[in-house]
Amino acid sequence: MFWHNLKYNLMFLFKNKNLIFWTFAFPIIMATLFNLAFSDIEKNEQLNKFNIAIVDNTEYQNDEVLKTTFQKLEKDIFDIEYTNIEKAKELLEEKEIVGYLEKKENNINININKNGIEETIFKYVVDEIMIINSVSKDLINDEIASNNQINYEEIYQRVLNKINEEIKLNDTSPSNLSYTMIEYYTLIAMTCLYGGIIGMTSTNNMLANMSKKGSRVAVSPIKKSKLLLSSTIASYIVEIIGVALLFLYTIFVIGVDYGDKIFPVILIALIGSLAGLTFGIAIATLIKKNETTKVGIIISITMICSFLSGMMGITMKYIVDKNFRILNLINPTSMITDGLYSLYYYPTMERYWFNIISLLIFSTVMILVSLVELRRQKYDSI
């Protein structure tokens, strides 16, 4: 009877098109959209070469420092157009360049359209040239004060050498810093919780007060525990297939990085799915409303949990973690997201195990709540 029930539960779940859309297709569609929208966002945040113009007048031509500095920077930071003032103004107006530089009456002037990081870097470079001049002057003054013979060229060269000397910094930046990964982790977490709809649907089928099928099942001479177990296992199988499909899609089609520890990733997917399933069963047993309302409740709670764990903007997870940690400590999507994040970002496993244990506690609480509610349900009439 167990196998019979398992088989029919599986068939029933796979034939439910709406259920299959929300738990199988929707996450994959979302992953595709995320990939299309986010694939270039991090590349654009890096410092790439940007366009500027320089008014190529005699004053600029006579300023050797300015000329050589910009010639050097042309390789890494700027794409420079040397032009006249009219053309420079036109380029700025048409937003072809970030800004233009003009040296006039011994003053250097930068003209830009708006405030921004590239404009700031443009200013930074020109400031640096002025600083070199100022430092040279200062050293020359010191030399004059100490009555030494002054070799202007030598001082200037010394300053240039010092300024151009490479600064040794001990860079210990972590390598896995791609924050868009969090979006995909929240998607996995959302899919696990959407699995609650599967758990809820199959539980509803057993509840005598929820469906005609439930009434029939209730009067049949089968042990409730057997029924419950077979339908839960069927739901779990369907859910795991959905989550596995999403994993395969994100790894092989999109190229999401889950770190290099594959077994912990599988474990968190399995336990995350269990959390989603038990959550659905708890909603099915606790809420005495029709199926549409229950689906609505599961989707709403899942969306709120996903929002708090960073699906609609990853900073949200950080803000909640920093200021209202308790919210994310009881939020199953955050536990799954954080578990995957810790596998990707941290070399140690403490944080991962903390999330795994939290998910197990969450699932146990959900199961206990459902059992208390399901125990010894009897109906004289429905």
Added chain:
Amino acid sequence: MTVFKYFFKVMKEYKWTIVLYTVLLVGFAGFNLQTSDNSTNFMASKPDILVIDNDNSKLSKNLESYLKENANLKELENNEEKINDALFYRDVSLIIEIPKGYSNGIINNDKKDIVIKSTGDKEAEYGKMLLERYLKISNVYEDIKNEDLIINKINKQLESSVQVTIKSKLNTTELDKMAFFYNFANYSLLAGCVFVISTVLNSFKTKEIKKRTVVSSYNYKKYNSNLFKAGTIFGIVLWLLYLLISVILLGSSMITLHGLLFAINSFVFMICATQIAFLMGNLINNKEALNSVVNIIALGSSFLCGAFVPMQFLPDSVLKIAHILPSYWFIKNNEFIKELEVINVQTLEPYITNIIIIIIFILIIQIVTNIISKKKRKFD
């Protein structure tokens, strides 16, 4: 009138869906409206930096105060996990750790390297540049063996600054906010109109109601035109609601010519959204399937056309595909208005072209809807 009334009666059931899309719009747009540091004077961008000073010397404190002037110095609990989280989630772009013995190292010619952790983005690179500038100047004066004197020299040199002029007279921050609001409205308008109108139309297609309508003396054309009118009125009310919200959130900047251009653009797009709704309502019979399709249409075109992620961050290939969606032309127009400095017939040419393209979409969708509806009627 019966049809008209019934349309709004059924629509009431979906009021919470409309509330949801509106809350999303207000929430997201409102979240983005907080910062307002626009001015016609130059203001340097300030990267978010965390400084961990293990040296606590005069020199290290001077470095910290220099960074404080040019960056936003964040304060965080000295806990490695929290600091690493802050870096990952871009709460800070750069972490600078000044080692113990940094000051003595400079005085005694035994320099200790400063430790950094960076996100590698523009802000972090700029933060690094600021740090390097300070260290370079400090290198020039490394022969001076007096901490106070070095500090004096460094600070004097750091004062040099070039004159920067902002040429554009546009209030870019306000226009950015307006464009952000209307770009996001792409999702709310599309999802709101398509979901509500097509679902209500669907309820008119249930067998019993359809049979009753067919056998009644009610003129079929009148029936259809009433449905069309009711749907359009719903669209206009939704558009007015969002317009009102934009005036409340953005204030006086909406009561300008730029604001008017945003409003007209969104009005034309709303008409397009209602047409898509009629098409969907005619094409799909199953309510559950309709829900899935609405989600795909609204989320899909919002992601692909730049409603959530700004257009300039989207890959070219995605933008090319987006050309076939009306949302692309709507958002492109919002981006155009944002940068429009002088408003006259000549400068408005691209704006008008985009509007015409959306109108062509409306006409095509309407023709397709009519063909489908005719065929279905014959089939029934």
